[in-house]
Amino acid sequence: VEPSSPPQDLAGLRAVVSAGGTREAIDPVRYLGNRSSGRQGVAVADALAARGAQVTLVAANVAPAVHGGRHAVVEVVSTADLAEAMATRAAASDIVVMAAAVADYRPATGSEHKLKKTGGGLTLELVENPDILAGLVSGRRAGQVIVGFAAETGDADSDPLEHGRAKARRKGADLLAVNAVGHDRGFGDVPNALTVLDAAGDLVGSSEGSKEEVAAALVSHVADLILRRSA
Numbered sequence: 001v002e003p004s005s006p007p008q009d010l011a012g013l014r015a016v017v018s019a020g021g022t023r024e025a026i027d028p029v030r031y032l033g034n035r036s037s038g039r040q041g042v043a044v045a046d047a048l049a050a051r052g053a054q055v056t057l058v059a060a061n062v063a064p065a066v067h068g069g070r071h072a073v074v075e076v077v078s079t080a081d082l083a084e085a086m087a088t089r090a091a092a093s094d095i096v097v098m099a100a101a102v103a104d105y106r107p108a109t110g111s112e113h114k115l116k117k118t119g120g121g122l123t124l125e126l127v128e129n130p131d132i133l134a135g136l137v138s139g140r141r142a143g144q145v146i147v148g149f150a151a152e153t154g155d156a157d158s159d160p161l162e163h164g165r166a167k168a169r170r171k172g173a174d175l176l177a178v179n180a181v182g183h184d185r186g187f188g189d190v191p192n193a194l195t196v197l198d199a200a201g202d203l204v205g206s207s208e209g210s211k212e213e214v215a216a217a218l219v220s221h222v223a224d225l226i227l228r229r230s231a
């Protein structure tokens with residue numbers, strides 16, 4: 001039993017949430033990958049299910065112990081797998097969340113055989129992956145709410161939120177959840193700070209706490225959008 005049970009205002013709605021990080025094969029035994037644990041996406045899937053939505057988690061290399069229990073799970077490995085799984089399920093979903101860390105690049109040609117050492121260096125040619133979120137936004141169904149994530153560090157020219165604003169406008173998702181990483185934030189179990197922006201880059205809300213707490217706050221913004229649209 002939860003300390004306070006959330007409203008069942010997403011009952012009857014379907015949601016698909018990607019989590020984890022995609023892997024791109026270099027050869028049959030090696031890949032390019034990233035360190036995403038999948039915990040944030042799983043927390044969002046759980047928070048949606050807690051409000052009554054019927055949720056599918058599309059898990060890219062998420063450890064089974066992290067999968068969570070309130071939703072169906074579909075496992076994928078590569079960015080191409082993830083793109084296909086998301087496209088299929090988004091077509092039947094009211095809520096689409098891209099929390100997965102998608103590999104920006106993949107090897108131009110995967111080797112069928114295990115690469116052997118040659119005594120010299122190795123240069124891998126990489127090509128850019130398609131932007132799954134952008135594809136989902138351009139195929140958005142009427143009334144569908146699409147949410148993206150962005151982990152931003154800022155640089156010499158602008159702070160993390162400025163990067164987030166530009167990304168929100170570029171991506172066109174209904175909501176972009178910006179996680180400021182670095183400075184001990186966003187890694188492992190330490191508290192997260194999530195700032196939620198709309199497609200214009202304007203502030204919708206912000207929250208701090210555990211991944212579960214910031215996920216619940218994000219899902220409240222999703223529910224607000226859904227309820228406003230059906231009003």
Ligand code: CTP
Pocket residue numbers: 098099100101102103104129130131132133134147148149150151
């Ligand atoms: N994303 C995606 N497909 C990609 C890359 C990213 O769907 N090929 C999604 C992520 O799941 C996330 C959002 O886009 O919801 C933002 O990802 P991010 O890596 O921050 O943005 P990029 O567009 O890849 O820009 P960059 O990494 O250069 O900052």
Ligand code: CA
Pocket residue numbers: 102103104
């Ligand atoms: Ca990226």
